[in-house]
Amino acid sequence: MTFDIAVMQVFNGVSLFTILLLMAIGLAIVFGLMGVINMAHGELMALGSYVTYLTAMAFSKFAPHWMGVYLFAAIALAFAATFAFGYLLERGFVRFFYNRPLDTLLATWGLSLILQQAYRSIFGAQEVSVPLPQWLSGAWEPVAGIQLPISRIFIIGLTIAVAVGVYLLLNRTRWGLKVRAVTQNRAMSEAVGIDTQRLDALTFALGAGLAGIAGCVFTMIGSTNPGTGQLYIVDSFIVVVFGGVQSLIGTVLSGFAIAQSQTTLEYLMSGSMARVTILLLVIVVLYFRPNGLFATRSRS
Amino acid sequence: MSPMNRRDLIKKGGTVFVLGAASGSALFAAAAHAQEGVKLGLLHSLSGTIAIAEASLVDAEKMAIDEINAAGGVMGRKIESVVEDGASENSVFAEKARKLLERDKVAAIVGCYTSASRKAVLPALSRAKGLLFYPTYYEGQEQDKHVVYTSQEATQSVVAAVEWLVREKGKTIFLVGSDYIYPRTCNKIAKPTIAKLGGKVLGEEYAPLGHTEFSSIINKIKAAKPDCIYSTVVGGSNVAFYKQLRAAGLDGSKQTLLSTVVSENEIEGIGKDNAVGYYACMGYFQSIMNPANEKFVKAFKARYGQDRVIGDPMEVAYNSVYLWKLAVEKAKSFDPEKVLAASAGVELDAPEGKVRVHATNQHVWKKVRVGKALPNGQFDIVWESTNQVEPNPFPTL
Numbered sequence: 001m002t003f004d005i006a007v008m009q010v011f012n013g014v015s016l017f018t019i020l021l022l023m024a025i026g027l028a029i030v031f032g033l034m035g036v037i038n039m040a041h042g043e044l045m046a047l048g049s050y051v052t053y054l055t056a057m058a059f060s061k062f063a064p065h066w067m068g069v070y071l072f073a074a075i076a077l078a079f080a081a082t083f084a085f086g087y088l089l090e091r092g093f094v095r096f097f098y099n100r101p102l103d104t105l106l107a108t109w110g111l112s113l114i115l116q117q118a119y120r121s122i123f124g125a126q127e128v129s130v131p132l133p134q135w136l137s138g139a140w141e142p143v144a145g146i147q148l149p150i151s152r153i154f155i156i157g158l159t160i161a162v163a164v165g166v167y168l169l170l171n172r173t174r175w176g177l178k179v180r181a182v183t184q185n186r187a188m189s190e191a192v193g194i195d196t197q198r199l200d201a202l203t204f205a206l207g208a209g210l211a212g213i214a215g216c217v218f219t220m221i222g223s224t225n226p227g228t229g230q231l232y233i234v235d236s237f238i239v240v241v242f243g244g245v246q247s248l249i250g251t252v253l254s255g256f257a258i259a260q261s262q263t264t265l266e267y268l269m270s271g272s273m274a275r276v277t278i279l280l281l282v283i284v285v286l287y288f289r290p291n292g293l294f295a296t297r298s299r300s
Numbered sequence: 301m302s303p304m305n306r307r308d309l310i311k312k313g314g315t316v317f318v319l320g321a322a323s324g325s326a327l328f329a330a331a332a333h334a335q336e337g338v339k340l341g342l343l344h345s346l347s348g349t350i351a352i353a354e355a356s357l358v359d360a361e362k363m364a365i366d367e368i369n370a371a372g373g374v375m376g377r378k379i380e381s382v383v384e385d386g387a388s389e390n391s392v393f394a395e396k397a398r399k400l401l402e403r404d405k406v407a408a409i410v411g412c413y414t415s416a417s418r419k420a421v422l423p424a425l426s427r428a429k430g431l432l433f434y435p436t437y438y439e440g441q442e443q444d445k446h447v448v449y450t451s452q453e454a455t456q457s458v459v460a461a462v463e464w465l466v467r468e469k470g471k472t473i474f475l476v477g478s479d480y481i482y483p484r485t486c487n488k489i490a491k492p493t494i495a496k497l498g499g500k501v502l503g504e505e506y507a508p509l510g511h512t513e514f515s516s517i518i519n520k521i522k523a524a525k526p527d528c529i530y531s532t533v534v535g536g537s538n539v540a541f542y543k544q545l546r547a548a549g550l551d552g553s554k555q556t557l558l559s560t561v562v563s564e565n566e567i568e569g570i571g572k573d574n575a576v577g578y579y580a581c582m583g584y585f586q587s588i589m590n591p592a593n594e595k596f597v598k599a600f601k602a603r604y605g606q607d608r609v610i611g612d613p614m615e616v617a618y619n620s621v622y623l624w625k626l627a628v629e630k631a632k633s634f635d636p637e638k639v640l641a642a643s644a645g646v647e648l649d650a651p652e653g654k655v656r657v658h659a660t661n662q663h664v665w666k667k668v669r670v671g672k673a674l675p676n677g678q679f680d681i682v683w684e685s686t687n688q689v690e691p692n693p694f695p696t697l
Contacts (some may be wrong), residue, residue: 005523012515019513117347125351127539127569137573139549149547152515221547222512223539223569227349231510231536266516271507272479274516 004145009267015152017259018159021252022217023232024239025166026210028251031240033183034203036094037101039108041236042229043115044208047085048078048215049224050123053130060131068133071216075158078216079209086208090201098200112229119226130219151220158217162210163252169206170248179203183246242282244292254293258282337373337380338634340365340621341400343411343421348388352535354413356565357435357617358383359604361410364621367599374625375632382406390420397421401428407634408433410620413613415439415481422446431636433620436613437560437583439485440693446636448643449663450623450655451616452583454482455692457560458489460668461581462530463497464683469556470527471499476517476541479506483532486560490530492697502526507533512540518548521555531559538566542574552577558670563611564677572677584615584652585671585679593651609677619650623657623664656688663691 027041038044055074059067093111097104136154139147170176181189182196190196214232222228243254258278265274285293342361345354365379373379382404384396393412400406401424408431412418415438425432425446432447440453465473473494477483483506491501502524505517514537521529529550533541538561545557558579564586567575586597586609596618600610623646628634631642640662647656656665665688671679 002523005519008519008522009516012519015515016513120347120351125346125355126565127352127536129539129569129571129574131571131573132543137547139547141549147549149544151547218512221540221543223536225352225536225569227352228536230349231512262513263516266513267519270479270505271511271517275508 004143007146008148009263011148011152013260013263015149015156016263017256018156019218019221020235020239020255020259021163022155022159022210022214023236024243024251024255025163025248026207026214027236028240028243028245028248029166029210030204030207031237032246032248032251033179034200034207035101036098036204037105037108038094038207039105039233040089040112040115040229041207041211042231042233043112043119044082044086044211044229045215045218045232046115046119046224046226046229047082048212049130049219049228050119050128050215051078051081051212052216052219053123053128053224056131067131068135071133071136075213075216078212080212082212082215083205083209086211087201087205089208090204094204095197095200112233116226116229123226125226127223127225130224132220136220155217155220158213162213166210167248175199175202238279238282242285242292244289244294247292247294250292250294257293337378339382339404339406340379340624341397341404341406341409341411342381342383343386343393343396343400343409344413345388345417346383346385348386349535350388350413350417352569353565353613354386354388356608356611356614357413359608360600360610360614360618361621363600363603364618368621368625374628375634379621386411386417390416393417394420394424397424397430397432398428401425401430406430407628408624408636408639410435410617410624412436415442418442418447429636431624431640433624435617435620437616439482440695441485443661443663443693445640447662448620448623448627448640448657449691449693450620450657451613451664452666452668452689453663453691453693454486454489455695456666456689457581457583457668458486459493460685460689461558461560461670462490462493462499464581464670465528465530465556465558466494466497466499468683471497472502472524472526473499473528473530474502474521474524474526475504475530475532476521477506477532478509478511478534478537480509482534482561486532487530489695489697507537507541509537510535511537514541514544515548518544518550521550522548526555529555529557531557532561533559534561536569538562539570539574542570542578546574552579562673563613564609564679565611565614567673567677568609572673572675575673575677576675577673579670579672579682580679581668581670582612582679583666583668584610584612585669585681586610587671587678587681588652588669590651590653592649592653596651615651619648619652619655622648622650623655627657654688658691661691661693663693665690 030036030038052074059070136151139149178194239255243250265277342358344358345351365381369378386393410433413436434449437451475487560581562580626646627639627643631638643657644659653667668685668689669681670683671681
């Protein structure tokens with residue numbers, strides 16, 4: 001492996017890490033903090049992708065001069081749309097399944113099928129093509145031979161911003177304090193006067209909104225079709241479970257570990273074998289640490 | 301509900317039942333009549349993951365049926381289409397094929413897209429002695445006595461594609477594909493062909509189906525520095541692959557990328573800007589210049605909308621209905637066995653030019669073309685085989 005290839009491989013690892021983290025962070029909040037297994041998380045990402053597509057269409061029609069910055073509007077809109085949808089979903093659907101994990105699993109899986117078919121009916125079975133702003137296409141070439149795709153650099157930056165934002169929200173705000181309290185002991189939190197129902201709805205909505213952001217930026221590297229969500233859901237779950245449910249730091253580190261090993265293994269062996277090896281490693285680790293890498297200790 | 305209403309309902313229900321039975325027997329009586337329609341099953345995925353590529357085939361088939369009916373039908377009988385959704389599930393394909401053959405008693409089925417779905421309907425075809433026209437390019441290695449394969453099998457496109465690459469674009473080639481049977485078979489054919497031409501394979505990589513992360517594979521390509529990349533990446537992965545290739549600076553100007561699976565349809569999803577400059581090898585391109593194709597494209601757009609594009613499998617699906625018609629007329633019978641026997645040698649003036657069913661192997665002689673993707677999502681045809689290429693589903697390598 002020459003030096004420039006090595007540099008690009010490390011960059012790929014970092015890039016994949018941020019992609020996995022962006023996928024998983026919303027799920028970590030919903031699954032980790034609320035204990036809801038949301039199989040429709042991928043479809044929420046797809047919703048973000050479709051909102052991005054609609055935003056791009058609207059910009060190209062009404063404000064073609066502003067196409068360069070449409071992505072920022074799309075990120076905000078994707079977040080807002082999936083946040084609102086998540087809120088409605090929690091109030092009208094998910095909350096009836098609390099404390100029934102298997103039912104949640106089936107119900108949200110059914111929901112994911114409904115959403116997929118809805119996308120197919122509305123947007124067609126074909127992939128939609130989301131345009132990439134000019135300044136994000138192409139590669140940055142710090143020295144000859146090393147090309148770092150600008151879209152990936154953008155995703156790295158955005159993920160850092162999102163992760164820091166979520167961290168601050170959970171650890172530096174009253175709302176975050178309440179969320180953490182409910183996570184640790186729901187009954188006691190209710191006893192001290194926290195409106196847990198409202199909190200549940202907002203937490204779920206936040207998780208959904210983050211999925212929307214992920215869906216929005218993934219239009220830059222992947223495809224947008226009714227089944228897009230299915231491509232991401234498995235990876236998201238692996239990252240969250242491997243890192244240890246209930247631990248955001250765990251999600252970050254597990255995303256990093258999986259991304260680096262995946263890019264390295266993919267370079268050394270075939271893509272399919274790399275995938276098999278990663279899954280085996282995850283199983284081995286979970287065998288010895290059933291609660292994931294960073295399980296929070298609790299007395300329950 | 302009051303008792304009165306309930307009685308009312310029962311009475312109405314009874315009437316419907318009697319009417320149904322009456323029309324059923326009327327149908328039965330009419331079956332002997334020559335003017336009764338003949339049923340043709342259209343079996344494709346209209347929902348599920350494969351619907352992306354497959355759903356539009358039904359549009360083309362329906363157009364062919366309507367054209368044939370407008371011109372008087374097949375042996376004086378109008379074609380009635382029975383559309384079933386395979387839902388991207390092989391078990392559903394098997395079940396729907398059985399339904400079409402045994403309950404609807406269709407004269408033939410035009411359908412299936414993936415090889416797995418085709419394999420899944422073979423038992424039903426064999427049991428009911430049915431007939432399937434299969435309109436998708438595939439890896440070959442099959443000749444079932446109930447199937448006519450109307451698209452190019454692997455050797456027809458792969459050999460032509462690789463020969464063109466080595467001749468025109470350079471001798472070192474990198475093979476990339478999705479990890480399943482079609483790409484692996486294509487590459488199995490490509491490798492000895494490249495060696496025979498004095499070329500060299502610098503690498504062979506497979507990504508899991510649906511994979512969206514191609515950065516490592518792209519780095520391997522960069523490290524190998526091939527003249528050409530031959531791609532059999534399929535589905536949504538293709539979108540990710542093309543976008544990431546371009547972002548990594550492999551925009552086709554230094555290396556030539558050629559795919560045997562990216563048609564105009566796929567480009568819609570990949571994005572015209574992302575696909576421009578890359579090549580594809582197909583039997584049909586929408587941009588083919590001849591009167592038959594111009595008429596076909598015009599009719600299709602008039603029917604389904606000006607912004608619709610036509611990819612290779614859609615045109616072949618359209619041809620398949622016509623090939624069935626010609627075979628029926630040659631056999632002077634709708635009996636599947638006789639139709640299959642009569643199909644050998646049947647020739648059609650298709651939008652892509654003349655196609656002819658092979659005398660013995662149930663595949664189709666057809667021309668092969670290489671096109672370069674233009675900014676408008678269409679292909680500039682840069683090469684075309686002088687004659688129809690013989691299908692060879694069981695090549696000796």
